[in-house]
Amino acid sequence: MILGVPGNTNRRFFHGPGIDNTIWECKKNTQITEKTSFELRGEFFNMFNHAQFLNPVGNFIASNFGQVTAARDPRIGQVSVKFLF
DSSP states (O other), rough: OOTTTTSSSTTTTOOOOOOOOEEEEEEEEEEEEEEEEEEEEEEESTTOOOOOOOOOOOOSSTTTTTTOOOOOOOOOEEEEEEOOO
């Protein structure tokens, strides 16, 4: 390896860590009459709240080259109610 001589590596060959995303869902259907019902639903994304970092900076000119500077969303939860008729 000689400094200043182009090599045979792909551009931006490095990549960030993988994604460890656990999704959990729970729902309950409640019958009101023969033709109507409610559905209550709860969902969690990234349930165990693992840090999910984005790829490192791949610009050679940048002062933060090779550093991971951002992450994906943390745990997100949502609740929904649906009325079926």
